[in-house]
Amino acid sequence: MGGEDISSLGITTQLTLLGRDTDEQYGFVNPPLYKGSTVIQKTVHELENNGGRYIYGTIGTPTIENLEKAWTQLTGASGTVLSPSGLGSIALVLMSLVRAGDHILISDSVYQPTRELCDGLLAKFNVVTEYYDPSIGSNIEKLIKSSTSVIFLESPGSQTMELQDIPAITKVARKRGVKTVLDNTWATPLFFKAHAHGIDVSIESGTKYLGGHSDLLIGLASATAECFPLLRATYDAISMVPSAEDCLGALKGLRTLHLRLKEAEKKALALAKWLQERPEVLKVLHPALKDCPGHDHWVKNYEGSSGVFSVVLQDGYTKESFVHMLEGTKIFRLGFSWGGYESLITPVNPVEYRSATTWGHKGFTMRLQVGLEDLSDLKRDLTLGFEYLTGHSKPRL
Numbered sequence: 001m002g003g004e005d006i007s008s009l010g011i012t013t014q015l016t017l018l019g020r021d022t023d024e025q026y027g028f029v030n031p032p033l034y035k036g037s038t039v040i041q042k043t044v045h046e047l048e049n050n051g052g053r054y055i056y057g058t059i060g061t062p063t064i065e066n067l068e069k070a071w072t073q074l075t076g077a078s079g080t081v082l083s084p085s086g087l088g089s090i091a092l093v094l095m096s097l098v099r100a101g102d103h104i105l106i107s108d109s110v111y112q113p114t115r116e117l118c119d120g121l122l123a124k125f126n127v128v129t130e131y132y133d134p135s136i137g138s139n140i141e142k143l144i145k146s147s148t149s150v151i152f153l154e155s156p157g158s159q160t161m162e163l164q165d166i167p168a169i170t171k172v173a174r175k176r177g178v179k180t181v182l183d184n185t186w187a188t189p190l191f192f193k194a195h196a197h198g199i200d201v202s203i204e205s206g207t208k209y210l211g212g213h214s215d216l217l218i219g220l221a222s223a224t225a226e227c228f229p230l231l232r233a234t235y236d237a238i239s240m241v242p243s244a245e246d247c248l249g250a251l252k253g254l255r256t257l258h259l260r261l262k263e264a265e266k267k268a269l270a271l272a273k274w275l276q277e278r279p280e281v282l283k284v285l286h287p288a289l290k291d292c293p294g295h296d297h298w299v300k301n302y303e304g305s306s307g308v309f310s311v312v313l314q315d316g317y318t319k320e321s322f323v324h325m326l327e328g329t330k331i332f333r334l335g336f337s338w339g340g341y342e343s344l345i346t347p348v349n350p351v352e353y354r355s356a357t358t359w360g361h362k363g364f365t366m367r368l369q370v371g372l373e374d375l376s377d378l379k380r381d382l383t384l385g386f387e388y389l390t391g392h393s394k395p396r397l
């Protein structure tokens with residue numbers, strides 16, 4: 001809508017209105033796609049003084065701005081900076097807040113490519129990364145040094161699903177002048193209000209639930225008034241511009257984000273509870289269930305749970321039978337990413353990358369992304385998978 005304050009409206013109403021202005025669009029419901037490099041200026045004065053409304057494709061387009069504005073309003077931030085992918089946003093945010101010689105604290109349960117970015121590229125620029133136990137809470141204060149500039153949280157953790165005590169960590173960080181960055185991809189702003197809980201920069205891989213159809217890549221970083229100009233300066237400096245089509249796809253995803261998340265929540269929770277009763281399963285790591293580390297933080301701070309969770313199997317199955325299960329299910333397909341309409345299954349092995357904590361489980365672990373398929377089909381599919389796991393039958397590929 002044309003700049004009116006819609007924050008008092010219900011969330012589903014807001015999702016229908018954000019990032020579009022029908023009056024400006026000749027009455028068409030959805031905004032048009034603007035893409036391009038050159039923007040013609042009317043006068044030499046405009047050309048020489050950046051005088052026009054738009055100047056050049058990398059600096060801003062109506063399509064990019066529609067998504068930026070929508071996300072800023074939805075998150076309650078001061079501003080949003082987009083990137084061509086979620087990992088792009090993580091890199092952009094860290095480059096904005098960190099200098100050579102700084103020490104940064106990163107959760108040991110973080111998305112693996114974030115870890116590789118810190119240990120690789122950032123290390124090359126003399127930034128020292130220290131990993132912390134995601135259950136640390138206010139004790140993070142003991143790890144803060146005079147050179148610490150950023151605490152990077154991810155809650156729940158990728159693959160292992162630990163919930164962090166975000167209010168406790170942001171409180172300590174504010175007191176000590178350290179910036180907090182949260183990867184909020186799992187919850188989205190609908191299920192966790194990052195900035196209301198004291199987070200300075202909240203990152204969303206819009207590739208997941210916002211896109212919702214596994215057909216686009218985009219990253220969004222919403223920030224406080226203090227951090228936004230730093231992010232924007234990096235964006236301008238390196239010109240990490242998102243694709244116009246993907247911005248439009250993300251805006252389209254926004255309209256049904258609530259519906260799709262609610263459906264994923266319902267199906268995933270039902271499936272998680274069903275899995276808890278299976279004899280092949282040791283533990284279901286779903287934030288809304290008690291077995292999940294940090295479950296109490298989910299109860300206190302979150303408004304819902306999405307459709308991704310992990311399952312630790314009983315010890316004793318062979319690698320071969322685990323592979324048979326992963327390759328044998330027909331609806332749960334093997335593949336990375338999540339947040340689409342299709343169900344996915346992936347093996348996870350936290351032992352391979354953990355450094356600040358140890359992963360205590362010996363049994364194989366898998367992550368499920370629950371899509372929009374019929375629940376009875378999903379259960380039947382996993383039952384088939386368990387038959388492969390227990391060696392009662394073998395998949396025909």
Ligand SMILES: *Cc1c(COP(=O)(O)O)cnc(C)c1O
Pocket residue numbers: 084085086087088111154158183185186205206207208217218219337
């Ligand atoms: C997928 C993912 C990312 C990266 O998003 P891309 O758009 O695929 O680069 C970042 N964080 C989390 C938690 C993710 O699951």
